[in-house]
Amino acid sequence: MPYNDYVSVEHLSHRFRLTRKIAIDAVKDVSFSIDRGEILGLVGESGSGKSTVARCVMGILRPSGGRVTYDGIDVNGARLSSEEKIRLQCERQIIFQDSGSALNPRMSVRRILSEPLDICGLARDRGEREALLIQNLDFVGLDAGILESRPGELSGGQRQRVSIARALLMKPKLIVADEPIASLDVSIQAQIVNLFKHLQAEHGFTFLFIAHDLAMVEFLCDRVGVMSKGRLVELAPTRQLYDAPRHPYTRALLSAVPIPDPRLERSREIPVYRAPEHVTRREWTRVGFDHYVLMER
Amino acid sequence: MSHEAVQPSGNPSMPTEDQLAGELRFQVVGRLDVHDAPRAAAKRSARLPWVSIAVLALIALGCLLANVIAPGNANYMDLASPAKAPCARYPFGTDMMGRSIFAMIWHGGRVSLLIGVLATALSTAIAVVYGTVSGVGPVWLDTLMMRVTEIFLSVPSLLIVIFLQAILGPANVVSISIVLGVTSWPTIAKVVRTEVRQLRQSEYVVASRCMGGGFMHVLVNHFAPNFLSSIMFMVVMNVRGAIASESTLSFMGLGLPLEIISWGSMLSNADRALLTGAWWIILIPGLFLVATLVCMTNIGNALRGKVNRGERNL
Numbered sequence: 240m241p242y243n244d245y246v247s248v249e250h251l252s253h254r255f256r257l258t259r260k261i262a263i264d265a266v267k268d269v270s271f272s273i274d275r276g277e278i279l280g281l282v283g284e285s286g287s288g289k290s291t292v293a294r295c296v297m298g299i300l301r302p303s304g305g306r307v308t309y310d311g312i313d314v315n316g317a318r319l320s321s322e323e324k325i326r327l328q329c330e331r332q333i334i335f336q337d338s339g340s341a342l343n344p345r346m347s348v349r350r351i352l353s354e355p356l357d358i359c360g361l362a363r364d365r366g367e368r369e370a371l372l373i374q375n376l377d378f379v380g381l382d383a384g385i386l387e388s389r390p391g392e393l394s395g396g397q398r399q400r401v402s403i404a405r406a407l408l409m410k411p412k413l414i415v416a417d418e419p420i421a422s423l424d425v426s427i428q429a430q431i432v433n434l435f436k437h438l439q440a441e442h443g444f445t446f447l448f449i450a451h452d453l454a455m456v457e458f459l460c461d462r463v464g465v466m467s468k469g470r471l472v473e474l475a476p477t478r479q480l481y482d483a484p485r486h487p488y489t490r491a492l493l494s495a496v497p498i499p500d501p502r503l504e505r506s507r508e509i510p511v512y513r514a515p516e517h518v519t520r521r522e523w524t525r526v527g528f529d530h531y532v533l534m535e536r
Numbered sequence: 537m538s539h540e541a542v543q544p545s546g547n548p549s550m551p552t553e554d555q556l557a558g559e560l561r562f563q564v565v566g567r568l569d570v571h572d573a574p575r576a577a578a579k580r581s582a583r584l585p586w587v588s589i590a591v592l593a594l595i596a597l598g599c600l601l602a603n604v605i606a607p608g609n610a611n612y613m614d615l616a617s618p619a620k621a622p623c624a625r626y627p628f629g630t631d632m633m634g635r636s637i638f639a640m641i642w643h644g645g646r647v648s649l650l651i652g653v654l655a656t657a658l659s660t661a662i663a664v665v666y667g668t669v670s671g672v673g674p675v676w677l678d679t680l681m682m683r684v685t686e687i688f689l690s691v692p693s694l695l696i697v698i699f700l701q702a703i704l705g706p707a708n709v710v711s712i713s714i715v716l717g718v719t720s721w722p723t724i725a726k727v728v729r730t731e732v733r734q735l736r737q738s739e740y741v742v743a744s745r746c747m748g749g750g751f752m753h754v755l756v757n758h759f760a761p762n763f764l765s766s767i768m769f770m771v772v773m774n775v776r777g778a779i780a781s782e783s784t785l786s787f788m789g790l791g792l793p794l795e796i797i798s799w800g801s802m803l804s805n806a807d808r809a810l811l812t813g814a815w816w817i818i819l820i821p822g823l824f825l826v827a828t829l830v831c832m833t834n835i836g837n838a839l840r841g842k843v844n845r846g847e848r849n850l
Contacts, residue, residue, distance in 0.1 A: 299742055342740055
């Protein structure tokens with residue numbers, strides 16, 4: 240795969256050490272890249288390493304192998320110039336799954352939103368800051384009246400919007416969203432996904448979107464990567480992946496989506512994916528335009 | 537809200553002819569009284585200890601206004617009237633050297649309270665930084681730092697105080713505050729560390745780090761508001777402890793020299809007073825000291841009760 244892109248993840252591995260003897264390989268040899276302004280979806284079952292990849296991309300976790308670069312800057316590089324550090328901090332933003340814990344319950348929305356500005360020393364002037372906060376709340380469909388409330392007083396959807404607004408405040412070029420809709424109910428999920436689509440079109444940021452809701456990913460993303468047991472098994476443009484999945488795991492995952500017709504649903508068979516036990520060779524194979532599959536033999 | 541309770545009348549399992557044909561199937565039997573939900577009786581500990589706060593405030597105010605209440609030099613010795621019992625001229629009497637105890641109480645209280653506050657400020661600052669570093673640090677650093685505090689706790693603090701005081705030379709208000717401050721931080725540090733360990737995985741802390749928030753930023757904005765309430769009790773108790781330690785040291789002759797008046801150094805003069813039956817020399821400073829300590833204990837306990845009841849982060 241070519242690595243000439245905006246965000247590139249090269250042979251990323253991450254191992255969590257639980258004790259001296261037990262370690263878990265959360266991510267094994269994952270490579271992909273994201274183009275400028277692209278929305279890349281990452282799907283897979285729980286525990287497949289999606290969040291670990293997101294955290295490595297954000298530099299929260301230090302990968303035990305491989306490299307993540309953002310616009311040519313090594314995210315975990317030891318010797319970064321202060322300019323590069325500031326760029327990494329300001330241009331990459333993360334949105335977490337549980338907005339309840341991603342916002343400090345003791346802070347008002349005003350303080351939560353001001354935090355990134357305080358850290359970077361932006362918009363020190365009071366009126367300017369106020370205008371900026373209101374403008375960003377407006378982007379996510381909230382009004383200024385919410386500024387004095389605390390996260391506990393908001394609904395889940397409002398909280399998630401506040402954390403999106405916080406991410407947007409820095410005018411980021413890359414947003415990593417780690418299952419941003421998983422903790423919301425279905426109607427709010429649709430709102431938030433629409434909001435993402437709208438915001439992405441308006442601001443043009445690059446977006447790594449992690450979810451396990453396949454329908455949402457299909458609706459939102461340009462390309463989709465499928466992860467299973469710490470490996471990226473398939474990566475393809477959305478339409479192609481949904482129309483012609485190649486990897487057996489992807490097929491199993493896609494066919495697990497229920498059909499809203501009880502007669503069909505009852506009669507159909509869901510293929511179960513069993514990982515091959517003795518894999519001697521793994522190879523990324525190009526099977527179509529921009530469509531890659533991990534071949535296991 | 538008016539709830540009209542509607543109840544079936546008669547025996548529903550055996551409807552009679554009239555009832556089926558007739559009109560009277562249901563009957564309004566009256567308003568249903570809705571009682572207020574039972575309210576828990578206010579707990580005793582929920583109340584603030586107003587008496588203690590008032591007494592402490594009075595003592596603190598008296599010390600602040602020492603120059604108004606007892607103008608002049610508190611060290612002035614009225615050599616004509618040593619060890620004089622309380623009278624109109626000397627409300628609390630005089631000590632063996634003829635100094636007015638009334639003046640000494642207020643001027644000495646300044647020193648005692650100042651030492652308490654200074655020592656506590658220092659120990660809290662050390663504890664917060666130490667505890668936070670230990671809390672966010674890697675496991676080996678955390679283990680190392682916690683073992684150090686345990687070693688520190690296992691040595692009698694009086695020993696360390698005497699040792700440090702010997703290094704720092706003759707005691708004065710600042711040096712004794714420093715000595716008491718650097719010996720009383722470990723318990724607070726342990727509490728801070730535990731709270732920080734819990735909080736550091738919070739996603740808002742992770743988010744703040746991602747945005748480039750440095751150590752002090754995260755400490756001030758995210759950690760401190762969360763652990764402040766749980767260390768408040770210990771901080772108040774530390775003020776109390778510092779005042780008590782200063783008195784102990786002074787009484788043993790290791791603390792402030794005689795010419796610096798504090799409640800402790802007043803007590804250290806009092807050993808001879810016991811033999812002569814001059815009770816006011818020992819009882820009056822003792823009374824003020826004990827009153828202050830009791831008030832602080834009460835306030836500390838009330839703070840602790842409040843924290844235990846109040847909503848927690850998790």
